[in-house]
Amino acid sequence: MDLGYINGKFVQLDERVIPIEERGHQFGDGVYEVIQCYNGQPFMLEEHLQRLLESCEAIKLPISETLEDFRTLILTGIEKAELQYGKVYLQVTRGIAVRNHPFPDVPVSISMTLKDTEPLAEGYRVNGVHAITHDDERWAKCYIKSLNLLPNILAKQEAQEAGCFEAILVRNGFISEGTSSNIYMVKDGAVITTPLSNHILAGITRMAVIQAAEELNIPFVERYFSPKELLEADEVFMTSTLVEVLPIVKIDGTVIDKGVPGEITKKLYMQYQELKKKALV
Ligand SMILES: Cc1ncc(COP(=O)(O)O)c(C=O)c1O
Structure with a gap:
């Protein structure tokens, strides 16, 4: 109810x-x-x-x-x-x-x-989702989970109108985060995500994914990366409380690697399920 x-x-x-x-x-x-x-x-x-x-x-x-x-x-x-x-x-x-x-x-x-709520449609997990990149037009205190979400809403709407699930925000030539998610790429076996700063929200799921990567012995690097690097990544995924760990397989019309969810993304998703199992009795 x-x-x-x-x-x-x-x-x-x-x-x-x-x-x-x-x-x-x-x-x-x-x-x-x-x-x-x-x-x-x-x-x-x-x-x-x-x-x-x-x-x-x-x-x-x-x-x-x-x-x-x-x-x-x-x-x-x-x-x-x-x-x-x-x-x-x-x-x-x-x-x-x-x-x-x-x-x-x-x-x-x-x-x-x-x-x-209904769980996220299985098709999104199995096939991955598409995204666009978009200027990060938000203020300088994005670490605050503020009710002011107008730039996020406008960018998400553009993504939706382009038939995409998420807009990946770009500030000063580097990926910051999604409109309602954190963004990661996988390159040569390592997971890379934007470092915490005033410009992104410290995602709770991000925290869990860092733990999951550690448990799986997957190298995890916090560094800035450009949209070009993102498009050339082996895998891309997003995380949030509501979508958990979700593969992104196409960005701005460019297919990421083979265009299917990557192995490391899948492993992190599975490990996230394990974390849930352990936490929820
Ligand atoms: C801007 C933004 N970044 C990241 C996230 C992911 O945070 P969490 O994993 O805590 O849900 C959200 C979630 O809504 C968000 O709005």
Whole structure:
């Protein structure tokens, strides 16, 4: 059952609960997390909540809730919604106040949606997906999981209109990340991904993939790489909480290697499944 939550109250998803003068709505003045739930259990919850607290701090949101409070809220929501396989979005905004740019002296708003979801279509995993490259037109604080997603949305829409699954963003001649994913290439047996900086989100799945590579003894390198290198890679893949580890087989119309999901990508996907099995009892 899909369920919503806003400031202390569980609600139906279609209930009208956000006042017009709410800063998430008016300014995108807030941060969020998305957590995937498997068999009724949220995967890597601690890591997501830790990043949420860091995002709150980065935009100076004065939250009194602790990681433990957020964990209790999410677990309560999952139980109430009887969520088995589904996603949880948690948003924290600077609250409800008369529209004015400076911070208001009001409590933050905490909201959440819990939704049953279908697993990603098997065809995407088996055949891989296509992508475009796109200028990274975002601001300089992409390490914050901000509600402001306009450049991501515009680039994703272009990808979709080109019949592609993702837009891979390029800043100063180098790959930063996807609109809602981290990006990797495989060259000569090593996995290469963009180093963490202000310009990308520190993906939780990225963290898990680093662990998976370590467990499989696959060399993992964090360095910058260009779109040209990407097109000449042996394999390309993307990661996120919702798509896990997903092969990319064509970029800007150029086929990557043989145009099929690569062996290292497949191994990392399988190892990610093992990590899930271990974490979820
Ligand atoms: C811009 C961006 N980069 C990377 C990611 C992947 O992060 P995670 O693995 O934590 O889902 C996301 C996820 O939504 C994202 O929006």
